[in-house]
Amino acid sequence: MPRNATKPEVSSPASADGGAASMAEPMLPAPYRIQRQRREAHDTFTLDLAAADGGRPPRFAPGQFNMLYLFGVGEVAISISGNPGTPETLQHTTRAVGSVTKAMEKLRAGDVIGVRGPFGTHWPTDHARGKDVVFVAGGIGLAPLRPAMYEILRNRAHYNKAVLLYGTRTPSDILFKRELKQWGGNFDVDVYVTVDRATGTWRGNVGVVTQLIRRSPFDPGNCVAMICGPEVMMKYAVDEFRRRGVDSQDIFLSMERNMKCAIGFCGHCQWGPNFVCKDGPVFRHTDIEHLLNVWEI
Amino acid sequence: MHVLERAQFDTLLEALQQHGRQVIGPVRRDGVIGYEPVRSAGDLPVGWADEQEAGRYRLHHKDHGRLFDYTAGFHTWKRYLYPPTAVLWQASRDNGRLSFETPSETPPKFALLGVRACELHAIAIQDKVFLDGAHPDPAYAVRRNNAFIIAVNCGRAGGTCFCASMETGPRAQGGYDLALTEVAEDGRHYFTVEAGTKKGERLLDELELREAIEAERAAAAAAVEAAANQMGRQMPVDGLRELLAANPESPRWEAVAKRCLCCANCTMACPTCFCSTVHDSAAMTGETAKRERVWDSCFTMEFSYVHGGSVRKDASSRYRQWMTHKLSSWHDQFGSSGCVGCGRCITWCPVGIDITEEAWLLQEAHGGPTRTGE
Numbered sequence: 001m002p003r004n005a006t007k008p009e010v011s012s013p014a015s016a017d018g019g020a021a022s023m024a025e026p027m028l029p030a031p032y033r034i035q036r037q038r039r040e041a042h043d044t045f046t047l048d049l050a051a052a053d054g055g056r057p058p059r060f061a062p063g064q065f066n067m068l069y070l071f072g073v074g075e076v077a078i079s080i081s082g083n084p085g086t087p088e089t090l091q092h093t094t095r096a097v098g099s100v101t102k103a104m105e106k107l108r109a110g111d112v113i114g115v116r117g118p119f120g121t122h123w124p125t126d127h128a129r130g131k132d133v134v135f136v137a138g139g140i141g142l143a144p145l146r147p148a149m150y151e152i153l154r155n156r157a158h159y160n161k162a163v164l165l166y167g168t169r170t171p172s173d174i175l176f177k178r179e180l181k182q183w184g185g186n187f188d189v190d191v192y193v194t195v196d197r198a199t200g201t202w203r204g205n206v207g208v209v210t211q212l213i214r215r216s217p218f219d220p221g222n223c224v225a226m227i228c229g230p231e232v233m234m235k236y237a238v239d240e241f242r243r244r245g246v247d248s249q250d251i252f253l254s255m256e257r258n259m260k261c262a263i264g265f266c267g268h269c270q271w272g273p274n275f276v277c278k279d280g281p282v283f284r285h286t287d288i289e290h291l292l293n294v295w296e297i
Numbered sequence: 298m299h300v301l302e303r304a305q306f307d308t309l310l311e312a313l314q315q316h317g318r319q320v321i322g323p324v325r326r327d328g329v330i331g332y333e334p335v336r337s338a339g340d341l342p343v344g345w346a347d348e349q350e351a352g353r354y355r356l357h358h359k360d361h362g363r364l365f366d367y368t369a370g371f372h373t374w375k376r377y378l379y380p381p382t383a384v385l386w387q388a389s390r391d392n393g394r395l396s397f398e399t400p401s402e403t404p405p406k407f408a409l410l411g412v413r414a415c416e417l418h419a420i421a422i423q424d425k426v427f428l429d430g431a432h433p434d435p436a437y438a439v440r441r442n443n444a445f446i447i448a449v450n451c452g453r454a455g456g457t458c459f460c461a462s463m464e465t466g467p468r469a470q471g472g473y474d475l476a477l478t479e480v481a482e483d484g485r486h487y488f489t490v491e492a493g494t495k496k497g498e499r500l501l502d503e504l505e506l507r508e509a510i511e512a513e514r515a516a517a518a519a520a521v522e523a524a525a526n527q528m529g530r531q532m533p534v535d536g537l538r539e540l541l542a543a544n545p546e547s548p549r550w551e552a553v554a555k556r557c558l559c560c561a562n563c564t565m566a567c568p569t570c571f572c573s574t575v576h577d578s579a580a581m582t583g584e585t586a587k588r589e590r591v592w593d594s595c596f597t598m599e600f601s602y603v604h605g606g607s608v609r610k611d612a613s614s615r616y617r618q619w620m621t622h623k624l625s626s627w628h629d630q631f632g633s634s635g636c637v638g639c640g641r642c643i644t645w646c647p648v649g650i651d652i653t654e655e656a657w658l659l660q661e662a663h664g665g666p667t668r669t670g671e
């Protein structure tokens with residue numbers, strides 16, 4: 001008879017009676033007040049938030065996300081888009097696409113929302129030291145990468161080249177325009193922006209962002225790639241990096257899945273054996289290569 | 298090992314109740330056995346036995362007067378440790394302030410009576426999900442830590458059981474406070490009782506039961522042995538975890554999807570499935586809102602929804618998620634199988650899809666062991 005090699009173990013929970021009263025409530029949001037609402041593009045806005053009790057927001061690492069709760073409407077996973085060096089203000093940049101995010105778009109300074117987090121894995125800013133750093137962002141995907149960019153600029157000397165390849169649908173969808181200029185100007189970042197469709201006075205690149213990987217200036221043998229955007233875009237980006245000889249170990253991407261709990265027990269974010277909320281959202285390509293091209297997994 | 302005579306059975310229930318416990322046990326209702334509050338042995342399905350097959354469940358009355366002559370019920374114990382709906386918190390809004398509060402009522406202290414070996418494993422598996430991570434679930438912890446568990450060893454295998462091949466039964470091997478084995482033969486009707494914890498020992502002391510004699514021990518052991526030998530189904534676990542991980546594109550997924558209705562019965566019936574979703578709502582006055590957690594299933598379209606559409610649109614990818622999670626990725630996530638072989642998903646599938654059959658077909662399609670080859 002076949003036998004199960006790793007059978008479930010039967011065990012009793014550690015404490016005998018009660019004993020759980022002191023456990024933190026991981027599903028309980030904390031109130032945060034909106035300090036400022038800024039429009040980034042026609043459908044995208046940034047909220048600057050401060051803890052309503054005056055405390056400091058918890059520290060976060062670039063790439064981590066929070067669950068933002070809008071009173072009576074619902075909760076959504078949104079990456080932290082602010083500067084890890086100035087943690088007093090929590091920043092989130094959101095694209096209004098559906099019921100919660102569209103209602104959130106209407107909020108103004110003084111309104112209060114619920115926040116839980118931060119959750120998840122982070123961009124490999126340590127692993128990237130001494131190397132070229134190549135960011136590839138599609139659309140709203142620039143928001144989760146921005147904290148990593150801030151961190152690298154704060155320690156600019158520790159990194160070699162910094163390259164940002166950024167694609168949006170049209171010129172009016174480009175986020176953080178002021179920063180893009182600054183990064184390209186003062187901070188020695190090679191910034192390349194491309195749009196799918198040129199409108200107005202646009203004279204820059206036209207075409208998908210993944211094409212920029214082929215001709216951008218980085219050392220494939222000594223670089224780290226950080227990719228965030230629609231899943232298809234990330235797949236093509238990986239292919240381009242691999243074609244240039246970048247090691248699978250040096251490619252990182254941030255995944256998106258439905259999330260209800262963000263702490264590993266609602267099951268919604270499963271992607272093969274991974275819970276995107278706690279094993280991700282940032283994954284090393286080597287670890288998820290086998291899942292990336294599987295249909296509807 | 299001690300002996301509890303059938304005639305004394307109510308003393309056990311009374312003792313539990315005196316300790317302030319709400320006893321939950323098997324109860325026959327609407328033609329099925331579920332797990333509900335019981336006050337005395339008379340509330341149990343005395344003399345009833347179940348007949349389970351793929352897509353089929355029937356109860357038959359026998360004259361033997363046994364209290365536990367049926368196997369896995371329609372309900373699972375997770376109903377009490379991880380309720381189907383629970384309020385996570387309430388929010389209130391007042392003058393530009395927002396505050397959150399967890400519900401204050403404390404859940405009853407349960408005594409779960411009649412927990413089968415496979416179900417003990419299922420509880421241990423859910424313990425890993427809810428208690429072992431970086432963020433343990435406090436509501437589960439309270440219910441779980443306060444529960445007193447009385448296992449019952451199976452004296453008969455159900456038609457869809459396959460615990461023996463999962464090494465989860467039919468004998469309870471731990472994870473209980475007390476374990477009973479029912480013996481009704483030669484005009485006698487009694488239970489052998491073993492304690493698995495200090496709590497269990499203390500209750501045994503209170504009941505002042507006598508030690509079992511050798512013949513009683515032997516009769517109890519023989520009853521459980523018989524159940525193991527009756528098991529009609531087997532899970533081909535050899536290499537199954539790896540096979541599932543390696544074959545997300547197997548043609549078997551399309552084949553089973555032709556029959557699967559995506560009704561989610563299997564996941565609702567399963568004692569280990571832990572998935573949930575949340576419902577947010579606001580009171581009409583607009584001053585309070587709440588968030589509820591409810592059981593969910595990977596078989597629904599909404600489960601994998603992200604802006605732009607669901608990730609798993611096709612029944613084949615949803616069935617693949619379910620079966621691969623149970624038998625393969627669960628090992629990666631929690632260090633064990635997510636299936637304990639209780640057979641519920643087989644019994645309660647309206648079209649009788651059988652997870653063991655699907656596993657054999659996958660094995661056969663991808664060069665694994667064959668049913669005839671053993």
Ligand SMILES: Cc1cc2nc3c(=O)[nH]c(=O)nc-3n(C[C@H](O)[C@H](O)[C@H](O)COP(=O)(O)OP(=O)(O)OC[C@H]3O[C@@H](n4cnc5c(N)ncnc54)[C@H](O)[C@@H]3O)c2cc1C
Binds near residue numbers: 075076
């Ligand atoms: C880790 C992570 C980080 C994210 N970071 C950002 C960010 O920085 N900025 C940003 O604009 N968006 C981000 N998103 C996407 C954002 O969560 C969704 O756009 C948002 O949930 C849509 O909710 P909705 O109610 O407005 O849309 P609806 O389409 O009405 O969605 C209904 C429900 O479906 C689920 N859902 C829908 N779309 C998504 C999605 N794309 N991902 C996960 N769940 C979804 C949610 O549970 C949502 O409440 C992130 C998602 C994840 C998983």
Ligand code: SF4
Binds near residue numbers: 563568635636
């Ligand atoms: S998958 Fe089926 S047999 Fe296995 S534990 Fe769940 S309901 Fe029982």
Ligand code: SF4
Binds near residue numbers: 570596618
């Ligand atoms: S099989 Fe489906 S419903 Fe059950 S735990 Fe796994 S993902 Fe959740």
Ligand code: FES
Binds near residue numbers: 260263269
């Ligand atoms: S979001 Fe709930 S398990 Fe990941």
